Amino acid sequence: MFIVNDLIALLAANLILNQALGTSTLFIAANNRRNLTWTAVAITLFTTVGSFAAFFVAAFLPESVRDLTLLIYTLIISIIYALILSAMFFFSRNLFDRIKKYVHISAFNCAVMGTLFTITDRARADASFMHLGDFVLSGLEAGIGFVLTSLILTAAYRKLNSAKVPSSFRGFPAMLIYLGIISMAVYALK
Amino acid sequence: MLKNAKQERLIWLDIIITLITSQIMAYFYYGARSAFVAGIAVVTAAATEFICLRLRRKPFTADDLTCTSDAMILTLMVPTVIDYKIMVIACVFAIAVAKNVFGGRKNMIFSPAAAGYVFLLTSWRSQTLQFTEPHVHTGLFEKAANLVSSASHTFNVSGKLEYSNFELLMGNCVGPTGSAYVLLLAISALILLFRRDISAGAFIGSISGTVIMSLLSPTADSFHTSVKYALITNMVLFASVYIVADKRIAPKKDYYAFFYGLFIAIVSYILVLTMAKENAIVIVSLLFTPVALALKNLEKRIENEKKQEEDTAASENEEKLEAETNA
Amino acid sequence: MRKKNLILEGLWNDNTVLSAFMVISPVIICGDTLRNALALIYAFSAITFVSVLISSFVPQRLPYAAKIMIYAVISSIVFIPAKLAAQEFFPGVVERIGIYFPLLAVNSLIVFQTEARFFRMKKSRMMISLISYILGFDAVMLITAFIRELFAYGTINSRMVDMDTLISGLGLPFGGFIFLGLFSGIFRKLRSATERNKDKEDA
Numbered sequence: 001m002f003i004v005n006d007l008i009a010l011l012a013a014n015l016i017l018n019q020a021l022g023t024s025t026l027f028i029a030a031n032n033r034r035n036l037t038w039t040a041v042a043i044t045l046f047t048t049v050g051s052f053a054a055f056f057v058a059a060f061l062p063e064s065v066r067d068l069t070l071l072i073y074t075l076i077i078s079i080i081y082a083l084i085l086s087a088m089f090f091f092s093r094n095l096f097d098r099i100k101k102y103v104h105i106s107a108f109n110c111a112v113m114g115t116l117f118t119i120t121d122r123a124r125a126d127a128s129f130m131h132l133g134d135f136v137l138s139g140l141e142a143g144i145g146f147v148l149t150s151l152i153l154t155a156a157y158r159k160l161n162s163a164k165v166p167s168s169f170r171g172f173p174a175m176l177i178y179l180g181i182i183s184m185a186v187y188a189l190k
Numbered sequence: 191m192l193k194n195a196k197q198e199r200l201i202w203l204d205i206i207i208t209l210i211t212s213q214i215m216a217y218f219y220y221g222a223r224s225a226f227v228a229g230i231a232v233v234t235a236a237a238t239e240f241i242c243l244r245l246r247r248k249p250f251t252a253d254d255l256t257c258t259s260d261a262m263i264l265t266l267m268v269p270t271v272i273d274y275k276i277m278v279i280a281c282v283f284a285i286a287v288a289k290n291v292f293g294g295r296k297n298m299i300f301s302p303a304a305a306g307y308v309f310l311l312t313s314w315r316s317q318t319l320q321f322t323e324p325h326v327h328t329g330l331f332e333k334a335a336n337l338v339s340s341a342s343h344t345f346n347v348s349g350k351l352e353y354s355n356f357e358l359l360m361g362n363c364v365g366p367t368g369s370a371y372v373l374l375l376a377i378s379a380l381i382l383l384f385r386r387d388i389s390a391g392a393f394i395g396s397i398s399g400t401v402i403m404s405l406l407s408p409t410a411d412s413f414h415t416s417v418k419y420a421l422i423t424n425m426v427l428f429a430s431v432y433i434v435a436d437k438r439i440a441p442k443k444d445y446y447a448f449f450y451g452l453f454i455a456i457v458s459y460i461l462v463l464t465m466a467k468e469n470a471i472v473i474v475s476l477l478f479t480p481v482a483l484a485l486k487n488l489e490k491r492i493e494n495e496k497k498q499e500e501d502t503a504a505s506e507n508e509e510k511l512e513a514e515t516n517a
Numbered sequence: 518m519r520k521k522n523l524i525l526e527g528l529w530n531d532n533t534v535l536s537a538f539m540v541i542s543p544v545i546i547c548g549d550t551l552r553n554a555l556a557l558i559y560a561f562s563a564i565t566f567v568s569v570l571i572s573s574f575v576p577q578r579l580p581y582a583a584k585i586m587i588y589a590v591i592s593s594i595v596f597i598p599a600k601l602a603a604q605e606f607f608p609g610v611v612e613r614i615g616i617y618f619p620l621l622a623v624n625s626l627i628v629f630q631t632e633a634r635f636f637r638m639k640k641s642r643m644m645i646s647l648i649s650y651i652l653g654f655d656a657v658m659l660i661t662a663f664i665r666e667l668f669a670y671g672t673i674n675s676r677m678v679d680m681d682t683l684i685s686g687l688g689l690p691f692g693g694f695i696f697l698g699l700f701s702g703i704f705r706k707l708r709s710a711t712e713r714n715k716d717k718e719d720a
Contacts, residue, residue: 001407004460011477020545020690024625027538067597070619074593078586085582104582108589108628110542110620117616155480156299158487164293166246168706172538173698177291180694181305185476187691188308189467275682287695291702313686 012190014145015111017183019118022111022146027172029105030153038099040150042084042106044143047115049080051139054116055132058123073116074108081107115142152182198295201387201437202256208378209262209432212368215361220270221327224367228265230274234281235261242290256295257285263303263432266368267425267472268310269321271334276314280306298438299483304429304476311473319343319468321364340365342423346466349409351419358422369428372421379431388435391447396430396471397421398448399455407463424462426455429471441485450485454478523642527650534657534697535704539625543617544654544661545693551674554662556603556610558655561621563599568592568627569635569647577636588628596622626650657700665696 015021022043029039053076057069084103088096106112119138123129153175159165160174169177216224239257240250261281268277284306292299310318320337328334341363345351353363361371369375382388400420408416421427434440434454440447457478458471467473522530533539540561547553572588579587596619603611603618611618630650635643666672669688671680686692 001460001464004457005464008461018690020542020693021620023541023545024539067600070596070622071590071593074589074623078589081582081586100582104585105629108585108623109625110623113620113623114542114616117619121616151484152480155484155487159292159297159299159483162293162297164297166291166293166702168709169291169698169702173702173705174292176541176694176698176701177287178299178698180691180698181288181300181308182477182480183691183694184305184312184686185308185473187689188311188473189461189465189470189477273682279682279684287699291699309686312689312691313684 008189010141010145010148011186013141014149014186015115015118015142016146016149017179017186019114020110021114021118022109023176023179025105025109025111026146026149026153027175029102029150030157030175033154033157035102036150036154038102039106040143040147042099042102043109043111043146044140045084046077046080046106046112047139047143047146048136049139050077050112050116051119051135051142052132053080054120054139055123055130055135058120058135059130069117069120070113073113076116077107077112111142111146115139118142149179153179198253198256200385202253202259204382204385204387205259205432206262208382209259209266209368211378212266212371212374213262215371215374216266216270216368219324219361220322220367223328223330224265224270226330227268227270227272227274227277227367228262231261231265231277231281232258234278235285238282238285239290239294242286242294246290246294248294253295257289257302260284260289260302260306264306266428267303267307267366267469268318269334269337270367271320271322271328271337272310272317273314276310276317280310283309295438300476300479301433301436301439304433304472307469307472308476311469321366323364324362338364340468341370342425343466343468345409345419345423346462346468351423358418366425369425370422372427375427375431379427382431382435387437388431389437389440389444389447389451390435391444392440392451393430393435395448395451395453396426396434396455397451399452400426400430400459402452403456403459403463407459409463420459420462424458424471425469426458426471429469429475430455433472433475439479439482441482441489443489446485446489450478450482453481523645524649526646527648527653528656529653529708532657532704533626533650533653535653535701536708537630538701539630540621540654541697543614543621544658545697546690547614547617548658548661548665548693549669549688550666550672551659551662552607552610553614554658556607556614557617557621558658559606560599560603560618561624561654561658562651563602564592564595564622565624565627565651566647567599568595568622569631570644571595572627572631573636573640573643581632584632585628588631589623592622592627626654661693661696661700665692 011017016023016026025039029035057072061069085100088099119135156178160178161171165174213225213228235257239254243250243254264280264284284302288300288305289302319340321340322328322334322337341351341353342365357363359373363370379393383390383393401417404416404420405413410416410419434451441450454471454474458474461467461470527533531537534541534544543557547557568591571591575584575587600611600618635647638646665687667678668684669692671678671683687696
């Protein structure tokens with residue numbers, strides 16, 4: 001019973017279905033299953049590690065310079081991005097060549113930045129949330145949410161791109177409407 | 191191909207007959223307005239389907255009349271006193287957006303009726319969940335008075351229902367236009383099952399899931415009361431027949447369809463139990479669409495692999511035979 | 518490419534939102550009222566134009582990853598004065614838009630399309646193309662917000678209009694998804710119809 005409720009809560013707080021964050025990235029990655037899997041993994045990594053760093057920004061950045069939050073987050077993501085690429089490069093050139101494009105599209109997008117801002121806003125509104133563990137967990141949750149939505153889209157991918165779908169709706173428009181109807185069902189459960 | 195088309199039409203005919211019987215019951219309980227709402231819904235659905243097909247440069251055939259059964263299902267899930275304009279919008283949404291955008295009846299993804307219902311629920315919640323008492327006949331252009339919550343809502347909130355078994359069996363309780371006639375629904379389910387018009391696996395799975403959950407986490411004092419209420423309230427029986435077991439949506443193989451129905455029932459039971467979510471089964475069915483699609487993909491992959499294995503075995507046999515004859 | 522085609526590129530042939538599917542989150546979530554839309558249009562136009570313009574001076578010899586990081590940092594810096602100005606011109610709206618305001622600064626038009634499209638052109642052509650893409654977003658945002666506000670809330674720019682049946686779902690995120698999907702499908706249909714007519718005329 002708890003699992004079902006947790007799953008519903010995860011869907012209800014899903015960054016794509018609920019906030020449309022990362023929809024463009026999802027569509028770019030939706031070209032094939034391999035793309036989608038690697039992008040989902042990379043985004044989960046960025047949201048989790050990014051949330052870890054975001055905790056310190058939320059905790060220590062003075063109110064007077066809050067407008068710098070975006071710049072600081074961009075710098076944080078840039079560092080994570082550079083570190084991941086360097087680590088991959090030194091670990092295996094082959095892996096680097098295969099995966100770098102997924103890291104590129106996963107770094108600077110609404111899914112990652114939106115997660116950091118959402119978590120920070122939540123912590124600012126509710127002081128009890130201002131814990132490192134909560135930040136990291138929320139980042140991981142956001143990443144899992146992206147994975148879940150990727151799976152939802154993958155299940156229908158063949159049908160949404162089928163020749164039976166009217167040409168003007170085939171592909172992205174059908175994907176948007178499909179996600180919209182799933183999002184509607186999630187909203188109805190709230 | 192011809193056989194398939196014929197079968198599709200026969201399925202639609204069987205389903206529409208069972209829906210019309212529910213509609214006749216609704217006429218006795220709620221008067222001419224229920225028939226009028228159904229008429230509006232059917233005409234809107236047919237007109238929308240026709241326009242969508244014309245836009246796609248496809249002819250409107252008898253098979254395309256399946257949209258009318260979706261409209262009838264939607265009508266039976268809402269109050270008789272619903273605003274006509276809202277009903278028209280919901281039907282257009284169900285047929286144009288949830289069905290034809292994805293390629294119509296040849297590439298079904300969502301149950302149009304379930305999508306239409308959830309659309310109503312999210313946009314006009316109070317209009318969708320406020321009902322008149324049975325035997326209150328509202329005029330065609332009259333504004334409804336004394337609206338009340340459904341029996342399902344009362345049960346979800348209090349865990350009790352003050353109706354006799356006979357009243358429940360006949361659907362003589364506050365609720366949607368036509369989804370509470372238990373006896374009629376049971377007969378319809380049996381007919382549709384025997385005529386293979388609905389997915390037996392999904393239907394049995396859905397009912398089994400509800401029964402199992404009633405056993406594991408009863409909502410009433412005794413097990414049988416809990417099962418009875420769990421099946422009767424929240425449109426569980428109605429949705430199990432017309433939405434969960436919809437052959438166009440459920441996985442083809444009964445084995446997979448069973449688990450699809452089972453999980454829908456389990457999740458919706460939990461949602462009713464923990465969140466008192468009225469008619470959760472319809473929402474969960476819509477949410478489980480990706481699961482149905484994933485299971486269908488799996489079926490297809492297994493079928494292809496089997497076919498490939500058979501082909502390889504056949505070609506190996508042929509080679510063997512050829513070698514033997516040569517020898 | 519001719520200048521006229523360049524102008525039409527981002528607006529019609531390869532619309533930022535409806536064809537390229539970039540920057541769709543703000544349209545889905547915040548494109549439900551004209552007031553939000555105007556604030557987002559201002560922010561998107563200002564941040565994207567200035568950021569891409571400044572980014573065009575970044576040496577092209579740098580590695581791809583380094584360039585992406587520099588573009589993101591530039592747009593994050595441009596965001597600061599843009600936000601201060603928005604608070605002046607659209608009081609209250611910035612708060613209402615919330616996280617979608619800063620997210621405009623990391624939109625894919627700035628971060629990825631600069632490399633793939635704009636920086637392969639001459640500066641003057643790049644400017645025309647960039648403006649066309651920005652106008653493409655602005656037009657979609659305006660149309661989306663106008664229709665959604667009218668049918669979801671029964672208002673036009675917060676002024677009441679006589680509408681007796683409202684579709685409240687259209688103002689919600691799922692309404693945004695569905696509306697944008699339908700809009701994009703209709704847009705594609707219209708575009709292919711005009712292309713067909715053009716081909717006929719050419720023939």
